[in-house]
Amino acid sequence: MERPRHQGMAKNTYMRWRLPLVCLLWEVAMIVLFGVFVRFGPEADAHWEEEKRELNLTSDMENDFYFRYPSFQDVHVMIFVGFGFLMTFLKRYGFGAVGFNFLLAAFGIQWALLMQGWFHSFKNGKILIGVENLINADFCVGSVCIAFGAILGKTSPIQLLVMTLFQVTLFSVNEYILLNLLHVKDAGGSMTIHTFGAYFGLTVTRILYRPNLEQSKDKQGSVYHSDLFAMIGTLYLWMYWPSFNSAISEHGDAQHRSAINTYCSLAACVLTTMAFSSMLQKKGKLDMVHIQNATLAGGVAVGTSAEMMLTPYGSLIVGSISGIVSTVGYVYFTPFLESRLHIQDTCGIHNLHAMPGLIGGIVGAITAAAATEDVYGKEGFIKAFDFTGVYQTRTPSIQGGFQAAGIVVSLLMAFVGGAIVGGILKLPIWGDPAAENCFEDEVYWEVPEDEESDVYHMHNPDKPASP
């Protein structure tokens, strides 16, 4: 079943010692660092009985676990099944899509617990973790899964692990700048996760540009069943996105509101996606690529503003627009990016994450700038934007300005970071596949015999009966 390879271009994709070495080295590093730094936060520590008494809590229900665990599990499903299966649309890259996503996310969450922990949960020399840290680690890794979408099928698992290491690091720095230095709100991560993740990935794939990629063009499409597998990913992302955007919002009304806004935005997005998918094709038929991806843009585009008083109709408007932008992107921008800018974007993350992420950042800035005490109530206003302490005097319009600055910072981090990391990934030591072997599981996976040959064998009348 081995296909002839062009000797001239042959690359060394032999992983036997390199991949285990990287995996084990990094896992050992994680164990050492966790041993030195990571401990249970007060709500997960066995001392919590005492903590409860001190805080005068009468019910175990007040443990953050019960406020956030259901949302955490939904986010968890989005990262591993959502992103993993969304990328199985390629006809011969299902193992790589779901398997490499599994690998990089499992590593990434460990490194993210540390990086984000140092920035946000560091106390007396220890990182104290609880369920919110798990959600944030999943979020951080989400940005890596997004970037993975741009380079899907063209990289080795080692490259992915190296990229994850750097991207998680940069993500955490960018997140710290936005949330702590600029005091920006971004609970659903339009800027920190989507804008940063997507432009980072697009920059990396630009640096890794492959001029001969058309050699594997026959594998860069879907087959009937791979499109159905991808729909599993799409639907889980779509259904659980309200949990994603509300997972780390303030307890109470903010979580509640966030889920409603996201639900509305996503519902509207489906309709405009279907409309434009049909409209932009001569035969007027629907295209699964759009249904699998552009329907999700509505979730990205309310990532920043969902916890604000965006209102249900505001969400419908944002969702509608993002569905249109995303679908138009798949039809016109993706080919343009590839032919003119040499950006080969396997999954079209520019349409699903980059543009909707920018929309999300802008909508967030506008919604923040338009906030009034009348709409939020006096206490709600302060709580929603955390206008306390040194931020006591910040006005909505200034907040809007800082939100906009957050977009710019995220873009800069993505471009500069992506360029550097792309350069590192270009080194010829990571075992990436040759152009004609892209989008093919056989390079890195033991692939079972094909169904068809098996069936043939079952139906072949000449085959002697089994002994």
Next chain:
Amino acid sequence: MERPRHQGMAKNTYMRWRLPLVCLLWEVAMIVLFGVFVRFGPEADAHWEEEKRELNLTSDMENDFYFRYPSFQDVHVMIFVGFGFLMTFLKRYGFGAVGFNFLLAAFGIQWALLMQGWFHSFKNGKILIGVENLINADFCVGSVCIAFGAILGKTSPIQLLVMTLFQVTLFSVNEYILLNLLHVKDAGGSMTIHTFGAYFGLTVTRILYRPNLEQSKDKQGSVYHSDLFAMIGTLYLWMYWPSFNSAISEHGDAQHRSAINTYCSLAACVLTTMAFSSMLQKKGKLDMVHIQNATLAGGVAVGTSAEMMLTPYGSLIVGSISGIVSTVGYVYFTPFLESRLHIQDTCGIHNLHAMPGLIGGIVGAITAAAATEDVYGKEGFIKAFDFTGVYQTRTPSIQGGFQAAGIVVSLLMAFVGGAIVGGILKLPIWGDPAAENCFEDEVYWEVPEDEESDVYHMHNPDKPASP
């Protein structure tokens, strides 16, 4: 890949302008109506801090979000993955099954938020929404997904959108009559969702009767992998049904009880389904059609009574019976309905929703009529049936009578509504497929090349090596 079409029967299935027009028109209408009417309810509004103080609530946990959001997400999965994948069993209609279900549900939930909102959450000229409205919108759309099962593969996406518009409207009226005028209990929707949805769909498919449907008979079956995809839908419906039936029950014991009753009923249903599936076939082999569908009848059949004191053994009995009725229905009733009554029921919703829905309504009426203060406790009795205000003097047996009236009203609404809507859908302007193109994705979808031809191409020794 285009197959020859009979020119005489050729139908215009070109969607390029019609589908986008309908989608965009309706989304614009939704935005306008949401803008005029829909606002956040008090528990999702930023004013909640003040609300909390007024209501003397000490914990954010008292926000309805935490009582209902996990169930909401389970219901959400049932509507989009459950129903969507359940219908992928057809060999060449997977895109339509999961994609059209996605489209109609995404539109339907928006329209349902408005319709149900006007009836149930209207206050000072505004519809105030919270997580319970999202659940109810999903429920309402569930009845459309059910009806979709009857006409699966035989309609255009525009017909589905038109049907959704009308069915959601009628659903809301029927629900209002039952819950508000008759003061009927139906938390899991045996009557409002299943009985109404199924008989509505059956009436529509009767009106749309296609005498030449045998022309696409070869496509009206499953293949090995499409049956496995369908099992994803089945299992998610089965597993999450306890959440479905308990999602909008009263806080506390009612939600708890509802989940237990449903769990028991469904477990019993699996055993009787397997028994009768094997018993009713000459070779004694199990039939995937039954496993995929009849195993779910137990959830439908306790939809009304699950939150009542049905008791675990009562649930086992109801589940057992419904599994038998449903399986027998697939073997005997469906062919009868098609040949004698000209009801072409693609997914067999008569067996999965209509008959079990009737059982559910009847069991609910009996359970209500049999209620005593002894079994429920004095307070529990009043709380369970909401015997307060003008209903203070209602007795269990009178309640039972009203429950039974609810079944009759639901049936009438379904038959009359279905006949009218069926008539509308019969107009020759909606782009439905010709008889020989039913159950085929190619009519409305861009379908990728087949796996087989691809594999053939990979294994063909005569194929020149790629350049």
Next chain:
Amino acid sequence: MERPRHQGMAKNTYMRWRLPLVCLLWEVAMIVLFGVFVRFGPEADAHWEEEKRELNLTSDMENDFYFRYPSFQDVHVMIFVGFGFLMTFLKRYGFGAVGFNFLLAAFGIQWALLMQGWFHSFKNGKILIGVENLINADFCVGSVCIAFGAILGKTSPIQLLVMTLFQVTLFSVNEYILLNLLHVKDAGGSMTIHTFGAYFGLTVTRILYRPNLEQSKDKQGSVYHSDLFAMIGTLYLWMYWPSFNSAISEHGDAQHRSAINTYCSLAACVLTTMAFSSMLQKKGKLDMVHIQNATLAGGVAVGTSAEMMLTPYGSLIVGSISGIVSTVGYVYFTPFLESRLHIQDTCGIHNLHAMPGLIGGIVGAITAAAATEDVYGKEGFIKAFDFTGVYQTRTPSIQGGFQAAGIVVSLLMAFVGGAIVGGILKLPIWGDPAAENCFEDEVYWEVPEDEESDVYHMHNPDKPASP
């Protein structure tokens, strides 16, 4: 499509009367026993309003439903989708994998509610059930699903039902000995579920040894898409395992801690599994069998200790080791067990459940023995190990000893019970398949025509156009 069968070895696999008889008999027995014994627990009973007043509870949130229902649903998904789809990796046994798992689990949870109820929830002659009982029933059935993995493809559905009846019984006895007599902690079931379930299944498959199994060797592998279906199972097990290990832990910090430890262990396990999967194969390619299975060993291996103060880095260490042990097991132990010990272990449960289960038991014993009041706090220490009443004087090291005894008891129960049940299953009356028909759905299922022949038919130019 019927393949020639060797008349000499032909077995009677006709299920038409036997399977329905067993299913119906057992369901009737369940109804009678539930009728006599099972009632709603106080938190699910309509009398709860009174209960609340007596217990001075001010909020409905204090109902156990809200502490445990989200975890219950995750566990439910693991049992039915997780185990069911994990076993669909076989190319022609997808229906059996997911369908028989469905059948045995649906029966098993009913019987488990009774068995566990008699031991743990029996009060005044009645078993009082609530959401925790549902979780425990699912757990119990989990051990049967594990054992099913060893005999997958080689048994009739009747054998599975018989095995379930006995295994649930033995599970409950073993669980009672461990939890009540030895006062052992095992919230995630490393001993009660995994060690017991796996060694029970391995003993059964040893007794049912088939010397001629190589006759169906061609069907004992996967195909491309069946491996992707299996990944659905893997990922749901992996993602929801934190819910599994925390589902029945004490409210508050214990549930919280349990989820964190499991999350960490599983993340580490993925990296060492990938490392060893690549390292142990000449070509250095990754093997889907390892990714599908060994990545889960980390969840098994912290089953006992997750709710203890294992600490995040402790979890990483345990997870790393279990991934290595499990992968090495697939490469070296499974072939050895089959060729030397005649243990034919279809899914490799020895690597995924047996060895990691033992590790989990040992880690639990060590963690318990190492517990100090300093680490847990005075109250936390007593609460974590329930050192109250007659156990007031138990020290950590004694607890460690009892934990170790729990492993031994579980092993003994598994070996003795498995031998007896294996003997019963060997009786020639249960309709098991002949050696050459193992791993084939056609024996017990109506299997649809193959996709390939259908496609051929669609593309065949000689085929006359449909009339």
